Amino acid sequence: MKRFFIYIIGVALVLTACDVDGSDNGNLDGFWQMTSREDVFCGTMGKVDMRNSGITWSFQGSILELRDVKKVNQDIIASFERNGDVLKLNKFYFVDRDNGDRMIENTDTTVSAYLMPYGINNANGQLFQIEELTSSRMVLVSRDPYSGRMEFRKY
Numbered sequence: 001m002k003r004f005f006i007y008i009i010g011v012a013l014v015l016t017a018c019d020v021d022g023s024d025n026g027n028l029d030g031f032w033q034m035t036s037r038e039d040v041f042c043g044t045m046g047k048v049d050m051r052n053s054g055i056t057w058s059f060q061g062s063i064l065e066l067r068d069v070k071k072v073n074q075d076i077i078a079s080f081e082r083n084g085d086v087l088k089l090n091k092f093y094f095v096d097r098d099n100g101d102r103m104i105e106n107t108d109t110t111v112s113a114y115l116m117p118y119g120i121n122n123a124n125g126q127l128f129q130i131e132e133l134t135s136s137r138m139v140l141v142s143r144d145p146y147s148g149r150m151e152f153r154k155y
Contacts, residue, residue: 023061027135028082032057032152037119039148050150055118057152064089066118073117077101082130087140090125119150 023029034055036047054070059080066076075095081088092115093101104110106123120126121144131149132139138152 025059025061025082027133027154028059028087028130028138029061030059031155032059032138033155034119035151035153037148037150039119039142056155057118065095066120068117074114076104076114076118085130087128087130088125089120089128092120092123119147121147 034050034053034057036050038047054068054072056067056069058065058067062079062081064078064080066078068075076092077095078089078092080090092104094104094114095101104114104123111121111123115121115123119140119142121142126147127143128140129143130138131141136154138154139149140152141149
C-alpha cells in the first residue's frame with residue numbers, strides 16, 4: 001500500500017511539473033514552403049513558380065520566421081496575430097544572433113531588399129487574408145495592392 005501511495009504521488013508530481021504552452025493557431029503552426037506567388041515584385045501579375053526559391057515561412061506561437069534555405073536572402077523573424085481569416089505581420093527583425101537582432105525600418109531600400117523576397121512590402125505591418133488553410137496547403141492574399149497572392153505547402 002505504501003508503494004502504491006508513493007507511485008501516485010510521483011505521477012502527480014510529474015504531471016503537475018509539466019507546463020504546456022499551447023497554441024491556438026491550428027493548421028497555421030508549422031513549416032511552410034512558398035510554392036507560387038503573384039505580385040508586382042515578381043515583375044508580372046501572373047503566377048510565378050517559387051518551389052525552387054528556398055523561401056519558407058515558419059509559424060510557432062506568435063513568432064514567424066522567414067527563411068531562405070538557399071541563403072540568398074537575409075533570414076527575418078516577426079510577430080504575428082491571427083484573427084479568424086486575417087493574418088497581421090509586424091515587428092520585423094534581422095536574424096543576427098551574434099550582434100543582436102535589429103528591427104527593420106520601413107525604408108524603400110530595406111523593404112525591397114529584405115522583405116519583398118518573402119512577399120511582404122511594409123515593415124510597419126502587413127495584412128493578409130487567409131484564403132485557404134488546411135493541414136497541407138495555405139493561400140494568403142495581401143490586402144496591399146502591391147503584394148499579391150502566395151501559395152504554400154506544409155512540410
